[in-house]
Amino acid sequence: MSILKKIMTAVRGGAREMGELVVDANAVRIFEQEIREAQTHLRKAKYDLTDVMAKAMQASRQIQSLHHEIDEHEGFVVRAIEQGDEALALSIAEKISRLETDLEEQREVQVTFSGQVERLRSLVSKTERQIREFERQLSMLKTTESVQKASNAIADNFAASSSKMHSARDSLARIKQRQQEKFDQMSAAETVQSETMDESLTDKLRSAGMIQDKTSAKQVLARIKAGQG
Amino acid sequence: MNTQDLALRLTDLSGYAGYQFDCQPIPGETGVLQITVGDYEEIPAFLSVTDSQIICMTHLFNDHEVITAKRTMMLEEMLELNIPMPLSAFSKIGNRYVVFGSLSVNSSIEDICHELITLTENAAEALTVLEEYIR
Incomplete structure (x- = not known):
């Protein structure tokens, strides 16, 4: 429930009697705790994000180097065939086949990490939005609390000085x-x-x-x- | 800023915009100042300071002073007057109708004086305008 709605409900419920506060100190403490927890989540998510991003980058580098190695070995195969060394060509081709298997594995790893990066990024921005929302609500709660204390103090004073207080007709x-x-x-x-x-x-x-x-x-x-x- | 400081500063001022201020600090858990602007003794402004705001308020009338049959019309008129009324707005605390204005705690003493004068003049004018709804 939004904070304004809670305040409205409390006012309608008659909690606005003098001296009784709509916002209790517990609500403020709970909000502050929620913000602290969300900030801890955010820190962890940001740490995980950098970790996974580093791993994804590592996989990309690995893929590049495998491509390079495969290209190089394909050159070796061509040269072995030119020299008529079929046996050498075959063993190089076997090496290429292993490299291609590695490349496939690395590609899968990279896709997984990239997916995780996206997921963590959206989690970070979601958590940041949530913290901002909590902070907005907390500031509303705190303002309501202090404004209510002040208005009640003023209203109590109206009541205390009501003997001196003029009726609207007198004032007019x-x-x-x-x-x-x-x-x-x-x-x-x-x-x-x-x-x-x-x-x-x-x-x-x-x-x-x-x-x-x-x-x-x-x-x-x-x-x-x-x-x- | 607290109400004691403010009381001293307002008292030190010999006046502002042709108005004198009469300040009476009201002790309590939350400090409140009662300020009479010029000779508007019947509608004193009450001021209190929170963490972020300075709230100034003037009492208009009680629920029982309002002509019951005209209450809804009056409330509607108050809503409509909220925007044209400079710096102040209508509100209700318990059974009391008030006009109030709030300022940042970082406001200058001149801004506070201006607010107090405007609030008091608005309260006087609001009472005149809302006269037809009052018993």
Whole structure:
């Protein structure tokens, strides 16, 4: 079963109660042991592989040298026939026949070793894949274990401070109040800014003589004079 | 890195991105820090350090605070919000809904500050968005 599925099953089974861990220490130890065993297998398979590869190479060299020897002796037979020495030719031919038997044997040995090399190679890569998979699962187990410890510690703390803890409604009210305050501050700042801009515009208009203060001393005096007249 | 070191470093910082941090170490077998970001006192972030990760979490609400008839809709919405919500994700521990974020233990103090601020802002926003599902 995959680790995620085990975790899910444990959560559904209610093992996620506070303080109870989904991943027990045994599971981690078993995984670590399995990884160590797989690594031992891998080391042995790699050793066997080099051994068999060496033997296969040895057989190949033997085959080459037998071919060479057979070619050489076939030359001797031709020369013996040319010299009319039938008896010598026959004994050389017998030697060739023995060499060919040896060659056949060596070929069989080489085929067997090559087969073993293939088998061991696939075993090595299979074991390597298995180790990687174990390590991935172990890291998932360990992460789950430590994350769960941490989340439980945090959750225990939620529980311990639940008297101080606000309900979602309280929290929301506070958050909204704070947002409103920020909004009010921003609109106040905007108002101040636009008022300042208004004032500066009025100043400019005044200095350009486009608007006049109704309450300037000159105007007051003019109004009073007009009233007297 | 452990929670005590982190508490010291966060306290030493006069602030980050305009936010002040208030750190309270909570002793126990697994060290936990309670961190208030700025004036978000009602939604403190809780931080814990494991072998490979720093986990930050903020509590949203309990199961019993959810309107039962709308629960499935809420869960679906949470799943859909998981990707758009920057750096944080929804989760559930026991009967508590939380938002959480995790960082590598090799993260810089700036990354951790950024995470804490984002988490807190996300939690505030998530509460606002999920308001209609809450009693």
